[in-house]
Amino acid sequence: MKKGIVLIMIAILSLPMLKAQKSSAKDNCAGTWKFEAPYAPEGYTSGTVVVSTADQKHTTTMSFTGNDFKFPGDNIKAEKDSIQFSVFIQGEDVKVMLRVENDTVMSGKAVYSEGEVPLSLKRSAAKDATVK
Numbered sequence: 001m002k003k004g005i006v007l008i009m010i011a012i013l014s015l016p017m018l019k020a021q022k023s024s025a026k027d028n029c030a031g032t033w034k035f036e037a038p039y040a041p042e043g044y045t046s047g048t049v050v051v052s053t054a055d056q057k058h059t060t061t062m063s064f065t066g067n068d069f070k071f072p073g074d075n076i077k078a079e080k081d082s083i084q085f086s087v088f089i090q091g092e093d094v095k096v097m098l099r100v101e102n103d104t105v106m107s108g109k110a111v112y113s114e115g116e117v118p119l120s121l122k123r124s125a126a127k128d129a130t131v132k
Contacts, residue, residue, distance in 0.1 A: 029083050029100050033121040040117045049121060051083060060085045
């Protein structure tokens with residue numbers, strides 16, 4: 001009987017540690033991500049999303065291939081394995097919703113007045129220690 005209680009207590013106490021390990025692998029979306037959006041309007045079909053973390057606050061920027069301008073993200077919400085933010089592009093607020101699939105892949109969508117555009121992202125380089 002005592003062994004059963006001890007085993008149950010060990011199982012209960014170890015669950016939060018296992019959950020923390022599982023979520024921390026997906027939780028880190030910081031880095032530089034190259035995206036593809038083949039159904040987006042011309043000029044917006046590919047580019048880069050940079051996600052940074054400083055003092056437990058996320059920042060994002062989005063840029064498009066062939067354009068040096070970086071659109072800063074607003075209203076950033078990061079939870080477990082997802083991040084959401086808005087960018088203001090050509091007078092329109094575009095909401096970007098991304099989900100971390102693994103260490104090198106994210107997927108999601110961009111929603112704007114004309115509809116939704118699916119996004120696929122790949123980490124452009126190994127995790128950089130300077131991007132936290």
